[in-house]
Amino acid sequence: MGINFRKETFRDDFTFRNSPENIRRFPFPYHEDAYMYSVNIEPHVPGPKNSVFEHLIDVDEHYVSEMQDRAMVLAEDPLRCQSLPHMTLAGWDLLELLMTEMAKGYPEHFTLTRDGDRWRWINRPLGIDDTFTFGDVSTLPYGPMEYITRQSQGDFAILDQRDGNLWMDAGMVTTQADWSLDFDIGMNFFEWHAPVPLAHEMGVFTRALKFLTNIQQGQPARRLNWTMTINPRLDTSPENFHKWGSDRLTVTPENVGQKVHLRVELQTFFRLPRSNALVFPIRCYLLKMDELVTVPKWARRFHRVLRDLPVELAEYKGLTRYRQTTVEWLSKYDDGAPTSPGFSPE
Amino acid sequence: MKTILSRPVYGTLSPQAGKSHLLIADAEGASAILDLAKKAPEDFFANAHIMFIPGRTGDSFQNALKALKPAQYYEGPSVAAALPRLTWVLANAHMGLRMYLAGTEGLIGQMMQAALEAGIDPASIQTEHRGSWARRMQCVHCKGITENVTTQPATCSHCGLLLLVRDHYSKRHAAFQGVCINAEDPTEIPQKEEIFR
Numbered sequence: 332m333g334i335n336f337r338k339e340t341f342r343d344d345f346t347f348r349n350s351p352e353n354i355r356r357f358p359f360p361y362h363e364d365a366y367m368y369s370v371n372i373e374p375h376v377p378g379p380k381n382s383v384f385e386h387l388i389d390v391d392e393h394y395v396s397e398m399q400d401r402a403m404v405l406a407e408d409p410l411r412c413q414s415l416p417h418m419t420l421a422g423w424d425l426l427e428l429l430m431t432e433m434a435k436g437y438p439e440h441f442t443l444t445r446d447g448d449r450w451r452w453i454n455r456p457l458g459i460d461d462t463f464t465f466g467d468v469s470t471l472p473y474g475p476m477e478y479i480t481r482q483s484q485g486d487f488a489i490l491d492q493r494d495g496n497l498w499m500d501a502g503m504v505t506t507q508a509d510w511s512l513d514f515d516i517g518m519n520f521f522e523w524h525a526p527v528p529l530a531h532e533m534g535v536f537t538r539a540l541k542f543l544t545n546i547q548q549g550q551p552a553r554r555l556n557w558t559m560t561i562n563p564r565l566d567t568s569p570e571n572f573h574k575w576g577s578d579r580l581t582v583t584p585e586n587v588g589q590k591v592h593l594r595v596e597l598q599t600f601f602r603l604p605r606s607n608a609l610v611f612p613i614r615c616y617l618l619k620m621d622e623l624v625t626v627p628k629w630a631r632r633f634h635r636v637l638r639d640l641p642v643e644l645a646e647y648k649g650l651t652r653y654r655q656t657t658v659e660w661l662s663k664y665d666d667g668a669p670t671s672p673g674f675s676p677e
Numbered sequence: 678m679k680t681i682l683s684r685p686v687y688g689t690l691s692p693q694a695g696k697s698h699l700l701i702a703d704a705e706g707a708s709a710i711l712d713l714a715k716k717a718p719e720d721f722f723a724n725a726h727i728m729f730i731p732g733r734t735g736d737s738f739q740n741a742l743k744a745l746k747p748a749q750y751y752e753g754p755s756v757a758a759a760l761p762r763l764t765w766v767l768a769n770a771h772m773g774l775r776m777y778l779a780g781t782e783g784l785i786g787q788m789m790q791a792a793l794e795a796g797i798d799p800a801s802i803q804t805e806h807r808g809s810w811a812r813r814m815q816c817v818h819c820k821g822i823t824e825n826v827t828t829q830p831a832t833c834s835h836c837g838l839l840l841l842v843r844d845h846y847s848k849r850h851a852a853f854q855g856v857c858i859n860a861e862d863p864t865e866i867p868q869k870e871e872i873f874r
Contacts, residue, residue, distance in 0.1 A: 410820075511817050511854070513820070514817060514845070514847050514850065514854055515847070517848070517849040518683060518847070518848075518849075521683075522682055522683040523683070525681040525682040525684070525844075525846075526681065526845045531682065569818075569854075569856055570818060572818070572856060572860045573857040573860045574860075575860075576860025577860065577863065580861055580862055
């Protein structure tokens with residue numbers, strides 16, 4: 332049984348929504364009733380069936396529509412996909428990782444056949460059947476990173492490792508939570524995180540860098556991050572902020588359930604074998620407030636997290652304009668009962 | 678001064694051991710070269726090339742710089758005008774070149790960018806900030822560069838949006854990032870304040 336891919340939009344009429352099964356597998360990011368920064372990295376090992384961790388690379392019901400949205404963003408602004416000249420080998424590494432994992436996890440949708448360097452890739456949901464020579468850029472319609480990330484959900488940053496640091500030297504970034512690849516490309520780990528408040532003083536980035544530079548091949552890691560988005564808009568780029576920023580003023584007590592979304596990033600980290608680069612897939616999951624409150628524990632907990640969030644964090648995440656309205660709406664779903672520890676729905 | 682980690686840290690120029698010396702300054706940056714000269718060995722300027730963009734300081738520094746008797750002296754109207762010469766000099770440079778950049782962040786950033794593109798080792802480049810804190814800003818929306826930004830917020834000279842001038846800095850663009858300040862509510866027009874002097 333394959334995935335039933337939804338036909339939906341992440342712009343204009345915003346027809347995106349989650350099926351009831353997809354709500355249950357949402358990666359809810361709070362293990363307790365409060366949130367503060369932490370490094371919170373754990374091994375990225377396959378998880379329970381019907382969770383987003385079931386396979387190392389997750390494909391879900393939004394796949395086809397997300398790829399169509401990405402193609403629209405790239406047509407408008409090709410600078411969302413960039414790779415510095417020394418990163419081509421890492422692009423091939425990434426192509427291998429994604430094709431291998433997608434074919435392994437979803438054989439009914441993807442097939443990879445390798446005959447030496449001659450590879451055949453079949454992507455049934457997107458109607459692609461290409462044969463190419465691994466390592467030969469001229470045999471693909473795009474560079475290897477762009478080719479495969481036009482067929483993979485989530486943003487991708489490829490980090491070169493040198494001088495004990497990580498450098499943002501390539502990426503495909505069309506569903507970002509407000510950062511610009513074009514501005515940040517070429518920066519090191521501390522530089523591209525420079526605008527994040529509080530965390531530097533807490534030593535979060537020093538510890539995270541130490542952990543990341545030590546990631547070994549075959550031992551990927553993961554963490555969750557979160558923000559909120561008004562309307563199920565994937566492209567919340569700074570480039571287009573002047574076009575979507577005013578969405579934040581449109582929240583009323585009547586439309587919170589449909590307009591306000593919890594936006595969770597599943598960030599994973601894989602060491603790439605040939606280039607020794609790290610790839611950092613940043614997968615975005617959206618959940619409407621109406622969908623979130625179908626899980627009573629999540630409704631209680633998210634109400635408490637949002638209500639008690641430090642002001643600096645709310646400001647940095649851009650929640651200030653609609654936080655109070657959303658907290659009041661959520662309070663109807665919080666009877667004060669205790670919540671069980673851990674992320675799970677019960 | 679409060680700063681963030683993407684922004685370069687500037688030092689104080691001092692004479693380095695090297696075969697040749699390329700000193701580039703704009704406006705008050707000239708005074709950093711003059712201060713370096715007080716500590717320099719006698720034959721230092723015999724192998725030196727000074728490139729100077731006077732900007733707002735007009736005629737105040739030229740005579741003093743020329744009195745150092747550099748092997749080559751250049752004066753230009755703008756960074757853009759000086760860049761082809763710099764590119765030529767760097768393309769023909771030999772091992773043992775030392776670079777000294779002094780003045781505004783815009784000058785230091787753009788000259789640094791050209792030097793790194795030419796393959797100069799960053800360890801052989803010294804920088805010192807002098808003079809104006811005016812910023813070179815890239816509009817994240819239209820990608821246009823606005824030079825000499827002194828106000829917060831600032832208007833993009835290309836697309837006209839009112840931008841918050843962030844502290845976030847890209848060495849690759851040699852620019853600070855400007856992001857629309859009233860995107861949430863375009864009817865809010867914050868007062869401009871002259872803060873980057």
